[in-house]
């Protein structure tokens with residue numbers, strides 16, 4: 001890791017107050033506890049506050065010292081945090097106009113961040129989708145999009161991720177002709193799938209398409225869910241992940257699900273990071289796993305892709321482009337394909353069916369039997385002790401869409417686990433203790 005420079009992690013995600021700084025601070029501690037020499041960089045150029053989270057009132061020098069040429073490098077600016085192996089480069093609230101650095105200043109700053117002598121650098125990029133914020137996000141090898149389950153946060157997270165993806169894709173164009181080929185689609189504000197753009201570009205410029213594919217493949221993004229109040233809220237995070245896959249063509253897995261915790265809230269009030277107050281427990285474990293995710297990064301694969309996007313290109317993205325559709329898309333449950341024999345008991349008697357698709361709220365069954373929307377039915381899945389009550393919501397030739405009268409989390413889990421050859425004959429093989 002030392003040879004190729006520090007691994008750079010960014011915490012971004014658009015919306016203010018979702019917990020970017022909190023995640024950055026505690027992730028920093030978790031990384032240091034894994035033995036990594038870690039430096040936290042407060043890149044929130046508008047309202048730096050990481051130092052406050054560590055109980056530091058007035059940091060001597062800050063990132064701004066570099067901009068004002070009062071410091072020659074960021075090692076001069078970094079201060080200990082109280083956690084062994086963890087240092088902090090405080091942010092610069094004081095420098096007027098710091099949030100609107102010129103291009104040369106930004107390039108210099110980014111160069112200095114990359115050159116920090118450490119094993120891992122964690123950058124808190126601040127809120128918004130401004131050029132600055134995306135610039136800092138772009139520096140990172142691992143890019144965490146911090147999101148809470150609230151719709152506005154998810155919208156911001158999507159807009160932010162889209163900004164970062166489009167920015168990277170545009171940098172893939174090497175000349176005016178290529179840029180034009182791309183711009184045809186990436187300038188449109190309506191919903192367009194990157195996959196469609198890629199298919200179109202592929203027909204005209206296979207090399208550009210290949211570069212785009214590598215950039216998308218090496219995007220290195222992941223979702224850090226924060227402030228989760230119940231298990232059901234996880235689903236919208238997975239919804240965000242699917243949107244990124246379907247519309248932006250990137251893998252954006254959910255790598256952490258951090259609970260809303262009064263103790264976390266208090267840690268900010270008492271100005272001591274949560275993991276310093278509570279080094280063990282479920283929250284500490286969650287941050288430990290996130291730190292493991294960081295250190296398991298295949299750095300060289302990501303750097304290959306990143307080398308293709310050295311020239312940053314400004315883009316603006318509207319947060320609200322999806323309108324109501326966005327919420328509907330997120331609510332759409334994760335679905336799992338299965339082949340489970342079952343019997344459907346309806347108003348006109350019982351009929352054998354095959355369950356082909358399971359979600360939290362319902363199933364799709366293949367059946368020659370015709371039913372009517374609104375019919376109340378009971379589904380008995382072979383080998384399953386329970387009968388599921390449902391309502392017929394959709395009927396098309398050969399298939400019925402059934403909505404459960406209540407969400408069936410255990411069944412969804414069984415469906416998710418029954419992927420793979422030989423496991424698909426029925427949920428009984430994975431009864432999960434039921």
Ligand SMILES: Nc1ncnc2c1ncn2[C@@H]1O[C@H](COP(=O)(O)OP(=O)(O)OP(=O)(O)O)[C@@H](O)[C@H]1O
Nearest residue numbers: 016017018019020021022127227260261264265268
């Ligand atoms: N998991 C959590 N449980 C409880 N409270 C939380 C949690 N995460 C964040 N908070 C609360 O939300 C506040 C905002 O968190 P934080 O400052 O990390 O957000 P941010 O995304 O960095 O905001 P900004 O964009 O303004 O920099 C914290 O002060 C804390 O009180």
Ligand SMILES: [Mg+2]
Nearest residue numbers: 020021044126
């Ligand atoms: Mg912050």
